[in-house]
Amino acid sequence: MKTLTITVLLILGSACLAQPVDGQETHITLETAKELGRTKSRFLKETPADTKAVDAIPAANVDHFQALVAPLLNKSCLACHGSEKSEGRLRVDQLNPDLLTGPDVERWREVYNVISNSIMPPEDAPDYALDDVDRGNIADWLSGELNKASLIRRSSKVHSSFRRLTKYEYNYALQDLLGLPYALANTLPPETASEDGFKNSSELLQMSAMQFETYREIGLKALKRATVSGERPQPVTYIISMQDEMNSAASGKDPKTFDKSDESYRKQRNQPHLFNRETGTGVRFAAGKSMPQPEAVAGQTPPVSPVVLVLTRSKELKLDLDRFLPDEGIMRVRIRAGRSTMNPDEYASLRLIFSAHTSNNANFSQVVSERDIPVTESDGNPQFIHFDIPLSDIQRNPFRKLTTTFPRRDEFLHIHNVSNASGGEEQLSILIDYIEISAPFYAQWPPKTHTDIFIASDNKSDEEVYGREVLNRFLRRVWRRPVTAEEVNQFMALFSKYRPGFSTFEEAMLEVLATALATPEFLYLTQRETTDAAESPAIISELELASRLSVFLWSSIPDDELLKLAEQGKLRQTDVLTNQVQRMLADPRSKRFSQNFVEQWLGLDRLNSVTHVTDSSLREAMHEETIAFFDEVLKHNHSIMDFIHSDYAMVNERLATHYGIPKVYGPHFRKVSINPQTNRGGLLTGAAIMTMNSDGKDSHPLKRGVWMLKRILDDPPPPPPPNVPEVDLTNPEILKMTLKERIADHRNKSACISCHSRIDPWGIAFENYDALGAYRTQINDKPVDATSELFNRQTLAGMDGLKNYLLTDRQDQFARAMVHKLTAYALGRPLSFGDRADIDSLTANLRQRDDGLGDLIQLIISSNLFNTK
C-alpha cells in the first residue's frame, strides 16, 4: 500500500514537472495552487505513523536492499557517485545499508531527499534516469529504514530540554514574579543562537561565575525595587495650567501675542502656542519652566480651561523641570488633551522625551515613553492621558545635585505630537489645557509589589512564623511547585544568620529571597526523575508541564491558575489543557511568544545590523509586520500556508506607504485585503526579509536564497568551502554584467556550482524587491530579470513563480519545516534524528486539520514530545 501511495505521489509530482516551462503554471492563481498542492500531500494519504515505541526492536532490512535497491542505485547513481567519480564526496556504493547500526544514516537521508524530491539523477542525464516505479522502490525502502532508525534512536536521545532560562525568559519571569514592568536583566550577556536560529536551545545556554553573580545582583536589585520601607514619600509635584502660563506669558517681556483674526495667524498657528478658545487670542509658547509646588496634590481634575496649548504635527512643548525630580520611583505625567479635528484617517499621539544640556556639546535626549499614546477624544471632551516613567531607568542629568550652577543642572521633559496630520485650514492639532507631573507616584501604599512579597498576616509580629509564611509563598512561585517544610527551614536558617546584621525583618528577608532567586530551580527548567512507580518514567510531571507551557507561550513562569491545576493533577486532562492553551494564547503575554519565536525563526536580529535603513520608523514597521502577521495567523487559526502567500497583509501607515497600499492611516497594524498587483502577501515578500538579506546597497540573491532554504524550507545549504574564489570586481568583463549574470558566471565555476545551483535560483526569484523590499520592475534602466531555474529544472518566474512552486509542490516540505521549527522552539532543544517520526506524525495531524497554526500549537502541546523528558 505504501509503495503505491508514494508511486502515485511521484507520478503526480513528475506530471507537474513535465509541464512545459512556458509560464503556463504561473497562470493559475496562488489560491488555486494552494488547493492543488494540498491534494498532493503525502501526509494526507498515509495514516499517521505510529509513533509509540514499538515492542519488538526493529531490525534493518538489508536483504531487501541487496535484492532490489542496490541494483537500482548501481545503475543510476554510481557513474557520478562511485569509484570513478565521487561528486559531492558521496560514494553510494560505500554506504552501509544497515541504517540502524551503521554510520551512514545522515548520508542516506540526503539520498532519500534527492531521490524523493526528484532532484537526482539529474534530468540532463537520461541514461541514468529512474522510472517512477524504481524511484518509488528506493524511496520506500529508505523511508522505512529511516523511520526504524529514528525509532531506535529515540531510546538514546541526545538532547535534553533541561536548560537554563534565556535572558529574555528570565527577564519576563522576574517581571511576572515581582510585578515590575521594567527591563530588569539588561546586564546579562546576550544569548547565542543555535544552527536553527533559536536562542532557547539547551545546548547553548551556558552558565559562568560572572553570569551567576549577575543573577544575584539583578535579583536583589529587583526585590529592592519591588518593596518599600518607611513612610510614604512626599511626592514632588509640578502643575502646568495653560491658563496660568498664558497669564504669565502675556505679561512677560516682549510677548509674541497674536489674534485669530491677524494676517499672521496662518503662520503662527503652526508653531506651538497657547490659545484662548473664547477670545481667539494666542501667544507663542514652545518652552516653559516649572517648579514643584509644595502644596499641590496630583490626580486632580480641574475644570476645563478655555486656554489650551496647541501642538501641530511634530511639534513639542519643552518643559524645564529644574533639578527636583527624585532619583527613583515612577514619574507619572498626566496630560489632559483633545483633538482639534476628528477625521478618522488622521491620528495624533503623545510621546515623551527627556533631555539635558549640561554644557556645550555635552547634551543628550532620549524617548522615555514606551509607546506613543493616541489622543482619541475631541477637544470639547478632552481625555486624561498618563505616562509612567521609571526615573532610575532613564538617562538623568548627573549634575542635578551640584551646589554650583555649572555644568547646568536642569532636566527637561518634552511633550511631543507624533501624527500623520496633513496641513490645511482645519488641521489636526493636539490641544492641552493641563499637565501634571508627580514623582514618586504610588497608586497605593505600600505598593502591591510590596504586599505580594510581605503579605498581610496576623503573625507579622512573630518573625519565625511570619518568615515561614513569606518564604512559603515566595518559594512556591519561584520554584513553580509546592515547597516542603524542610526546604523552608533551610532558608529560615539563612534568615537567622542574616537577621542580626539588619535593623528590620524586611531588609534581612530580602537578602534571603534574593538567594532563592539564584537557585537552579528558578534559573532552570527542570525535569525530575520520577520515583512514582505508577508514572511512566519518561513523562514529565504536571508541574513541569505547567512550566514548559508557560515558557513556551509566555516566555515566563506559570501563573497561579496554571500552577493550581497542575498541583491538583488536572492540567493534563484533555479539555482542561485545551482550554488553558486557549486562555494563554488570548492573554497579552502570548505576544512574547509571537515576538520571540518569529524573531528567532526568521533571524530578525539581522535587521538591526544592516546599515542602509535610515528611517527608524520604517525599520520598526518592517520588524513589527512579521510579528503582527504571525499573530494574525495564530489568533485566527489560519493555515500556515498563509506564510507562503496570503490575500491580506498586516500593515500600518508607514509600511503601507512603502508597499503602495492606499488608505491605511495610523501607526497601528491592521489586516488589509490586497490584490495581486500589490505584489505582497505572506512572509516572503515582507520588507524585513528583503532588507536584512541585502548588502547595504542592493539586493543580495545569495543571502535571500540561503535564508529561504534555512528558515522556510529547513533545508540549510552546507557552509561555503574554504578557499572560495571571490568574484573579481576588477575584471572589466565582470563589471559590465548585471547582478544575475555575475552570479551565473560565479556559479558556473566548477568549485561553486554544486552549492550555488541549489541556492541562487531561490534568491534570484526575489529580484523584484530592492534593498528595502520595495517592488521594482527596473534595475539601472534595465528590466528586472527575476526568472531562474532550480537544480531540478523547475522554472521560478519571479516571486509569483516561487510562491506558486512552493504551494504546488513543496507544501509538505514547508509544513514539516514549520512543525520542526515550532517544536524545537517549544522544547528548547535541537531536534535530533530520533524525533523524526514524531515530527512526521505531527505534520500529518496538522495537514489533516487544514494546516491551522493554532491547531499546530495545540498538537505540539498534547504531543508525546512535549510531554516527555
Add this chain to the structure above:
Amino acid sequence: MNDKSMLLSRRAFLRGTGVALALPWFESFAAAGPGAEETPKRFVSVYHPDGVGLPLKSDPAWQDWSWFPRGGEKDFELTKVLDVLEPLRSEITIYSGLSHPAARQVHGHSNADQYLTGAPIGGEGPYRNTISLDQVYAEHAGDFTRHSSLVMSTNGGVGGPRGAQTQSFNREGRPIPAMNRPKEIFDMLFVTSGKDAAARLARSKSALDLLIDNTRSLGRQLSSRDQETLKQYLDAVRDTELKLTKAQRWIDMPIPEVDTRNLHLDAEPKEARLYFQTMYELIYLAFLSDSTRVATFQLGRENGEGPHDLLSLAVGLHGAHGLTHEVKKPDGWKNLGTYNRYQAEEFGRFAQRLKETPEPTGQGNMLDNTLAMHGSASSSFHLSRNYPIISAGGKNLGFNNGRYLKFGKGNEDNQAGAGIDTDAGWTAKVEVEELPLAKLFVTILQRLGVETDSFGGYSGTLSRV
C-alpha cells in the same frame, strides 16, 4: 630567586624608598596564587581635554609651539611644548595619525567619553558607551590586587553624557565614578577598614553554602545527563566561592601603612602644581604597594569651567579652555603650548619617579613594567583627529621607545587641521587617512597579557609599535 627571598628583598627594598611604606602583608601575599608573585604589569592613562596647539607652518609660532615633534622616527626633534620630556627621550614614544573613526565627525568637546572606548557615541540624542581599555585590562588583572582599578579625575564623578568626567567605563558601557579628592583616594587605598565588605562577604558565603546544598539535592533527582548540565551551575557557584575567598584574603590582610608626611592630601585643583603632583604620587603609591595595576586620570573636563580650568594657573595662565580659543591673539600659541608643556612636565615627573624606583621583584625599574599613556581625543581646536598621544615605559612589556611614530597617510607634517581657530573648525572636511586608535589598544592589551585581537570592533595591532 625563591619566593621567600624575593619577598624579603621586595620588603627590604621598599623600606629604603623613603616613602616609609610598611608592608606586613607580604607574608600572606605568597599564597595569593598565580599572577601575584610575578612582576606586575601596569597600565595608566592620563587624559587632558581641549587638544593641543597646531599652528600652520607659515605661522611664526610653528617652530616653537607646534605640539608634534619635527623629523623622523628616531631623529625627531621636540618643540618647546614637549622639550621637558627630552631627559626621558629613550623612555617615550610619540604617536601621530591615530584617531577613533566613530568619533571623527563629532565635536571634540563630546569626546572625552570615548577616548578609551572608541564607541560611536555620536553628538546628540540617545547615548550609549562601551567598555574602556583600562577596564578590559582590569578584568584581567583586577583579581591580583586589592583594587581592580584606580579611577581619578580632577572634577570627579561621572560627568554627563558627552561631557565625561571619568575615563573609565564598565562592560555595560556605564561610567565608573572618578575620585578627585586626594584624601579620599588615600583613605580608600590605605585606610578604609572594609567592615561593610566583611559583613557582605559573610552573607554571600552563607548564601553560597545554601545554594550548593540546594543544587546537590536537586541534582540527585535528575537524570545523569541533566546532572552534567547542572554541574556547570555548580561550577559557577564554586568559582564564585573561590573569588570570595580571594576577597576575604584582602579583607584579612592588613592595609599597607604609608607615611603621609610628604603628601599634600588637602590639595585642591586650584593649587594646580601641588594637586597634580599629589594625584600622580597617589598613583605611584598605589602601584608601588601593588594595591592596583590599573589607573586612569582625567585632567579636567572638556569645554571648560569648573575646577580644571584653573589648572593653568600653575603656569600663570587663566582659563585652560580659553587658551585654545585665543591662539590667534598675541602669544596665543605660546600660551597654549606653555600649558601643554606643563602637562607633559608633570607626566614626565611621574614617569621619572617610576623609572627611579627599581621594581621590587628585581625585574628592571617600575617604568619598565608600566605602560603610561598621555593624550587627548582632539588635536587642533575641537577636531577629533590626529590625537596627540605620548606613551612612556613598558620596556619589559615589549615597547621599544625613543621613537616618533607617524601613522596614516597625507599628514606627515601634521598640517591637516592646523591653524583652525573658529568654533566650526571641527566640521572641516579632512581628507587625510588615519588609523584607528583601537589598533594601538589591541597592541597594548596583548602586551599586558590579555588574549584578544580586537578592541571596539577593530581587530589587529599597530605595526612598528
